[in-house]
Amino acid sequence: MTIGNRMNERLNIQAAMPERVRRGLLALVLGAVAASVAVGAEPLASVPVRLDSGGAAYVAEGVVEAVRQTVVSAQVPGVISQLGVKAGDVVRSGQLLLQIDARAANQASVASSAQAEAARTAFEVASKDYARQKQLFEKEYISAAAMERAEAQYRAARAQADAAGAQAQASRVQTGFFTLSAPYAGVVADVAVTLGDMAMPGRALLTVYDPAVLRVTAVVPQSQAERAVPGGKLRIELPGAPAAQRWIDPAKQVWLPAADPATHTQQLRLELPAGTRGVLPGTFARVHLPVAAGAAQRLFVPAKALFRRAELSAVYVIDANGRAHLRQVRPGPVAGDEVEILSGLAAGERVAVDPLAAARTR
Structure with missing residues (x-):
C-alpha cells in the first residue's frame, strides 16, 4: 500500500467518525496540552526576605567557658604508676590525681x-x-x-x-x-593518658575545671560593639537547655580592651550567676546585645523555607528568571513562624517557601 493510499484511508476513517466523537477527542488533546503548559509554567511560591531595621538587639554567637580551667601537665619524665581519677569525677582541692x-x-x-x-x-x-x-x-x-x-x-x-x-x-x-594533685575543687573534664603511659615534660595529662564559675564568651563585630547601648540589659540564650534554663541574665560583663586586627571583632565576656546548674563548658550560646535604634539590620525568612541537612542550613533563592538556587545561610533565633538569618542573604531577595518543591525544579 502506498503512502497516498494510507492517508486516504485515514481521512476516510476520520470522515466516518461522528462529529461528536471528533469534538471530544479534540477537547481531550487540547486539555492535556494546556495542563502540561500550565504545570511547566507554574512559578514557585516565594516570599521576599523581610528586613527589620528597627531591631533593638544584635545576636552574637558564643560559647560557655570555665573561668578556671587547668591543663595538668608533667614536669618530669616517668611511667604513670597510679591513675586515681577518670573523666567526670568530682575532685577536692589537693586530691591525688596521678602518680609517676x-x-x-x-x-x-x-x-x-x-x-x-x-x-x-x-x-x-x-x-x-x-x-x-x-x-x-x-x-x-x-x-x-x-x-x-x-x-x-x-x-x-x-x-x-x-x-x-x-x-x-x-x-x-x-x-x-612525680605526684600530681588537684589545684582546686572541680571536675575532671578529660584524662588524656592511661595507666602505664610515659609522661614527658609538657605533655598534657588531665584537664580540670571549676564548675562554680562559668562565663560566656562571644565575638562581636566592632561596628556593633560601638553601637552597644551603655548599661543595656544583655541576655544569654542557651538553645540546647530546657525551657526554664534557656534564658540567663549575666552577673557581670567585660569587654576586652583589644580588637582582633584580622577579623575586626571584639570579645565580650559574660559571667554566669553563681550556682548556675546544668551548663557545661563548650555549650553553644547566643548573646542578645542591645544596640542603638536602627543599628541592627535584621533579616527574616519563614521558618519552613529553611532547609536543614546535618550541619547544613540553606534556602532556595529565586533569581530573576524564576530559577531556584541553593544557598547556605547562617540561621539565628526563631521568632514565631520566622527565623532570623545572620548571614548569607540580602534584603530584597526572594526565597522559595517550599524547599522540597524548589529542589525538584532544579
Whole structure:
C-alpha cells in the first residue's frame, strides 16, 4: 500500500467518525496540552526576605567557658604508676590525681640528703677548729698566716654545707613533681593518658575545671560593639537547655580592651550567676546585645523555607528568571513562624517557601 493510499484511508476513517466523537477527542488533546503548559509554567511560591531595621538587639554567637580551667601537665619524665581519677569525677582541692614512678628520684633525694649531712658534719669540725685557732692567735701562739688558713678552711666548709643543703632541698622538691594533685575543687573534664603511659615534660595529662564559675564568651563585630547601648540589659540564650534554663541574665560583663586586627571583632565576656546548674563548658550560646535604634539590620525568612541537612542550613533563592538556587545561610533565633538569618542573604531577595518543591525544579 502506498503512502497516498494510507492517508486516504485515514481521512476516510476520520470522515466516518461522528462529529461528536471528533469534538471530544479534540477537547481531550487540547486539555492535556494546556495542563502540561500550565504545570511547566507554574512559578514557585516565594516570599521576599523581610528586613527589620528597627531591631533593638544584635545576636552574637558564643560559647560557655570555665573561668578556671587547668591543663595538668608533667614536669618530669616517668611511667604513670597510679591513675586515681577518670573523666567526670568530682575532685577536692589537693586530691591525688596521678602518680609517676619516682623510685629513682627518691634514691637521688636520699643520696643528696646524706651528702648534705656529711657536709654539715665537716662544717661543725671546721667551726670548732677555727675557734681554737682564733684563741691561739689572740695569745700570739700562731702566726697571722696560720690564722688566715684556718679562716679560709672554715669558710670553704660553710659554703660546701650550704651547697649540699640546697642540693638536698632541690631533690626533695623534685620528688614532689612525680605526684600530681588537684589545684582546686572541680571536675575532671578529660584524662588524656592511661595507666602505664610515659609522661614527658609538657605533655598534657588531665584537664580540670571549676564548675562554680562559668562565663560566656562571644565575638562581636566592632561596628556593633560601638553601637552597644551603655548599661543595656544583655541576655544569654542557651538553645540546647530546657525551657526554664534557656534564658540567663549575666552577673557581670567585660569587654576586652583589644580588637582582633584580622577579623575586626571584639570579645565580650559574660559571667554566669553563681550556682548556675546544668551548663557545661563548650555549650553553644547566643548573646542578645542591645544596640542603638536602627543599628541592627535584621533579616527574616519563614521558618519552613529553611532547609536543614546535618550541619547544613540553606534556602532556595529565586533569581530573576524564576530559577531556584541553593544557598547556605547562617540561621539565628526563631521568632514565631520566622527565623532570623545572620548571614548569607540580602534584603530584597526572594526565597522559595517550599524547599522540597524548589529542589525538584532544579
